[in-house]
Amino acid sequence: MxxxxxxxxxxxxxxxxxxxxxxxxxxxxxxxxxxxxxxxxxxxxxxxxxxxxxxxxxxxxxxxxxxxxxxxxxxxxxxxxxxxxxxxxxxxxxxxxxxxxPAEDTDSRLHQYRRTADGLEYVGKSMWSRQFAEAVGLPEQEMGKARTWPEGSEWHIGDTVYRSERMSxxxxxxxxxxxxxxxxxxxxxxxxxxxxxxxxxxxxxx
Known part of the structure; x- marks a missing residue:
């Protein structure tokens, strides 16, 4: 909703x-x-x-x-x-x-990018990605829970890059x-x- x-x-x-x-x-x-x-x-x-x-x-x-x-x-x-x-x-x-x-904290949604021939292309952001969760070992019961990661943390999973960012x-x-x-x-x-x-x-x- x-x-x-x-x-x-x-x-x-x-x-x-x-x-x-x-x-x-x-x-x-x-x-x-x-x-x-x-x-x-x-x-x-x-x-x-x-x-x-x-x-x-x-x-x-x-x-x-x-x-x-x-x-x-x-x-x-x-x-x-x-x-x-x-x-x-x-x-x-x-x-x-x-x-x-800037925001007081990092975004609780990881910012997601796709690798292309021209560089990284912004895809979107969300609090939960099954691909990310499985890659880093997050249990399914964490789904939907707000969580922050150290600013600048980055994960490369297949053709996708996940980043922890702070917005302005x-x-x-x-x-x-x-x-x-x-x-x-x-x-x-x-x-x-x-x-x-x-x-x-x-x-x-x-």
């Missing part, structure tokens, strides 16, 4: 409140219209969900903001008890992020990748209302 992301970009538009009243948050745009890609590296890096790569999450388990917009509250209520990992992050925090920062934030959230539309909208709103007045509120479901 996979994990999906849901949420809204919210904006606190200071020009819209009445004199003498505090400004309120508005649900600006549904995340569904910008990015609902199931990318566990990004989920882990940003929010600590499915954090197989061992990142220090930017904004994990903060819960629903106490001043969340009516639109966000209404949408979240529709999900009842199906959701988990509700949290939020401001554009100011995202702008201040060092995207070159930029590898998890690629520049110009699927999160770019979200950042573009948040940046545009922040240019009008301020970096601290734009935030992303998210929750997850299986």
């Amino acid at each position: 996979g994990t999906d992301i849901n949420g809204f970009v919210e904006c606190r538009a200071w020009r819209l409140h009445e004199d003498g009243e505090e400004s309120v948050w508005h649900a600006a745009i549904d995340l569904f219209l910008l990015n609902i890609t199931r990318n566990y590296d990004a989920f882990g890096c940003l929010f600590g969900i499915r954090n197989y790569a061992g990142f220090r999450p930017l904004a994990a388990e903060r819960g629903l903001p106490p001043d969340a917009s009516d639109g966000v509250r209404a949408e979240l209520a529709r999900w009842s008890d199906q959701v988990f990992g509700t949290t939020w992050i401001t554009w100011a925090e995202l702008k201040a992020t060092d995207w070159t920062e 934030r930029r590898e998890a959230v690629e520049d110009g990748g699927e999160w770019e539309p979200v950042w573009t909208v948040m940046e545009a709103l922040a240019s009008q209302h301020g970096d601290d007045n734009v935030r992303l509120v998210v929750w997850f479901d299986n």
